[in-house]
Amino acid sequence: MHDHPSAEKLQLSHAQMRALGYQVVDMIIDHYEHISELSLAQKADRTTLEQRLHEPLPEQGSDIAQVLQQVQRDIFAQSMPLDHPRFFAFIPSPSNFVSVMADALTSGFNPFVGSWKVGPGPAEVELVVIDWLRQLCALPEGAGGLCVSGGSVATLTALTTARHMKLHSDIRKAVIYCSDQTHSAVDRALKLLGFSAEQLHKFRADRHFRLPLAELQEAIARDRAAGKLPFCVIANAGTTNTGAIDPLVEIAEICQAEDLWLHIDAAHGGAAVLSEAGSALLPGLDQADSLVLDPHKWLFQPFEIGCVITRQSRWLRETFSVLPEFLRDVAGVEEEVNFRDYGIQLTRSARALKLWMSLKVFGLSAFRQAVTRGIKLAEYTQEHLQQAGCWEIITPAQLGIITFRYIHDSQFSGDLNLLNQQIVEAMLKDGFAFLTSTVLRGQTVLRLCTINPRTTEMDIRETLQRLERFGRAVSS
Numbered sequence: 001m002h003d004h005p006s007a008e009k010l011q012l013s014h015a016q017m018r019a020l021g022y023q024v025v026d027m028i029i030d031h032y033e034h035i036s037e038l039s040l041a042q043k044a045d046r047t048t049l050e051q052r053l054h055e056p057l058p059e060q061g062s063d064i065a066q067v068l069q070q071v072q073r074d075i076f077a078q079s080m081p082l083d084h085p086r087f088f089a090f091i092p093s094p095s096n097f098v099s100v101m102a103d104a105l106t107s108g109f110n111p112f113v114g115s116w117k118v119g120p121g122p123a124e125v126e127l128v129v130i131d132w133l134r135q136l137c138a139l140p141e142g143a144g145g146l147c148v149s150g151g152s153v154a155t156l157t158a159l160t161t162a163r164h165m166k167l168h169s170d171i172r173k174a175v176i177y178c179s180d181q182t183h184s185a186v187d188r189a190l191k192l193l194g195f196s197a198e199q200l201h202k203f204r205a206d207r208h209f210r211l212p213l214a215e216l217q218e219a220i221a222r223d224r225a226a227g228k229l230p231f232c233v234i235a236n237a238g239t240t241n242t243g244a245i246d247p248l249v250e251i252a253e254i255c256q257a258e259d260l261w262l263h264i265d266a267a268h269g270g271a272a273v274l275s276e277a278g279s280a281l282l283p284g285l286d287q288a289d290s291l292v293l294d295p296h297k298w299l300f301q302p303f304e305i306g307c308v309i310t311r312q313s314r315w316l317r318e319t320f321s322v323l324p325e326f327l328r329d330v331a332g333v334e335e336e337v338n339f340r341d342y343g344i345q346l347t348r349s350a351r352a353l354k355l356w357m358s359l360k361v362f363g364l365s366a367f368r369q370a371v372t373r374g375i376k377l378a379e380y381t382q383e384h385l386q387q388a389g390c391w392e393i394i395t396p397a398q399l400g401i402i403t404f405r406y407i408h409d410s411q412f413s414g415d416l417n418l419l420n421q422q423i424v425e426a427m428l429k430d431g432f433a434f435l436t437s438t439v440l441r442g443q444t445v446l447r448l449c450t451i452n453p454r455t456t457e458m459d460i461r462e463t464l465q466r467l468e469r470f471g472r473a474v475s476s
């Protein structure tokens, strides 16, 4: 116990630690309890924040209470809360308090989960959590993976493994296939891995925004005939734009027949296996050679936790393992899993703890209900839009995502893209809810992602009423 503060040891007294701890916890609880009252209007501009935060390096320390005040006022109040029940843009991050506390514990105990011998407890928890996700996705025993910062790094890890296992070092003739609805994390990963943009064949998605199978097969045959090396298909289990699911079973059959690596991006949609309706939409998930699923999206975890699973966990080890001399003493034996050998990071924290703790505390059935609610809320949104008569549904509710546009009435002759863009801008100014537009086949459309289990039906109705009011105002 530290009874005396000692700045040079970066140490607080016992009383100071407790006071700071309680204050921090109170701030977080306050955030949770009052979040729905927060405005979602645009935050401060760069000039304002430079004035508030840009200061010389603080040579001397200052009062903790004042620093905390600044944290609240200038940092978190200037950050859009993605766990707000009316934050409908991108893929929201609804999070949960148990996991927040788990992150505090992880930070406090600061375990090193790179080498088994140094952190076996947290490594075992990560093995357990990954195995739970493996079971949920019905992947076979022997499949395994690890937790990383999020979907982008999970994608990079998966595609690095695909390249290593399928192509070894010669990537020049390789071709990768996906639809134009695929997340940009894939473009970035392939770029980092040395593939040129021409090596990624992006198909225009079909009318349901899915990868077109006949075109995929034709392209593979054409590429082979031209001496190229078809190597990997990237399929979506829930696109960010519309929640579309590529025909996974059929794609898996093509991959099997053509000896191609099947990567499935289930960063958003994978969690839907927890609900009956979602699970019925996702046959074929179990066929992935590599799969990405992000708990910091629809498994309600705070940032940052993404997961990558490969059909055989040894594929990751074969791809990433290196053993420098200073790690020989902690190399361990076969059953001791050194996560540093399975991905990019050597020093890595206990990311899995929050998912493990929240699943233990709430139970999987609570997660099932929360995911099911997200799916239903999008359907509820669709019903309301249909009743109002001034909206066109562009893509129906799917995996908690719906897209639509304001069409006013049949007499309206103005620019609908501009009109819908203006509706989004009006909502950004208003701050009641936060949503963004997206572009589907050249049309600007509005998009809601309704996966926050604390979103109420009233939140949805009031958001739609406002959108309609803005629509009327800008079209008149």
Ligand SMILES: Cc1ncc(COP(=O)(O)O)c(C=O)c1O
Binding pocket: 090, 091, 149, 150, 151, 152, 153, 183, 185, 238, 239, 240, 265, 266, 267, 268, 294, 306
């Ligand atoms: C389908 C999909 N894949 C990948 C990603 C990238 O994940 P992250 O932002 O966690 O890096 C996202 C992010 O929204 C996504 O929706």
